[in-house]
Amino acid sequence: EAQVTQNPRYLITVTGKKLTVTCSQNMNHEYMSWYRQDPGLGLRQIYYSMNVEVTDKGDVPEGYKVSRKEKRNFPLILESPSPNQTSLYFCASSLEIRTEAFFGQGTRLTVV
Amino acid sequence: AQSVTQLGSHVSVSEGALVLLRCNYSSSVPPYLFWYVQYPNQGLQLLLKYTSAATLVKGINGFEAEFKKSETSFHLTKPSAHMSDAAEYFCAVSDPMQGKLVFGAGTILRVKS
Numbered sequence: 358e359a360q361v362t363q364n365p366r367y368l369i370t371v372t373g374k375k376l377t378v379t380c381s382q383n384m385n386h387e388y389m390s391w392y393r394q395d396p397g398l399g400l401r402q403i404y405y406s407m408n409v410e411v412t413d414k415g416d417v418p419e420g421y422k423v424s425r426k427e428k429r430n431f432p433l434i435l436e437s438p439s440p441n442q443t444s445l446y447f448c449a450s451s452l453e454i455r456t457e458a459f460f461g462q463g464t465r466l467t468v469v
Numbered sequence: 470a471q472s473v474t475q476l477g478s479h480v481s482v483s484e485g486a487l488v489l490l491r492c493n494y495s496s497s498v499p500p501y502l503f504w505y506v507q508y509p510n511q512g513l514q515l516l517l518k519y520t521s522a523a524t525l526v527k528g529i530n531g532f533e534a535e536f537k538k539s540e541t542s543f544h545l546t547k548p549s550a551h552m553s554d555a556a557e558y559f560c561a562v563s564d565p566m567q568g569k570l571v572f573g574a575g576t577i578l579r580v581k582s
Contacts, residue, residue: 388568390570397478397574398574399559399572399573399575400559400572402570402571405568407568415569416569449570454565454569455563455565457515457518458513458515460505460512460514462511463511
């Protein structure tokens, strides 16, 4: 089954404790991206990657890092999480930017 | 840069009534436009997309959208709402030049019985 898998689904952490949210897709997609969803703001892009070893900042990249060492995986790293990063995070993949994006189930992160 | 405006953060309709969710975009190039739906506690899934083949686009679950270049709009409609249509709907435009998919703020659709 074609899917995008994110882990964990829920995470509560403390300020400053490094964390990684994993994202994996099995569709051989070139394009992957991370979004955060906040009420009234829709989805805002954090980082995206057009291919292996190619990543670029989205609209809200501060406080986040990503890597794309292999095509299927695109982890999101928060080196020092802060409470303003409490949000719902989605990973998505697509063949390329003009085609349908497939979304993971989301990761609800709470930073206290 | 591309941008998307969804008019109305909440829309409420009666079961069986017409659903109309509004989306306006700004784009300096021919746009690729999408509507996604998000059910509670789930990720987004594609309802339909416009890729310049036809101005009236049909999607899943009886939804359709019409691309109107003169109005820079891509409104989503469904003739008869079902209770199962209650969800949040997002309009999005892709910006190939910048490698971005830009979303609107979303519209929560409530269907009353």
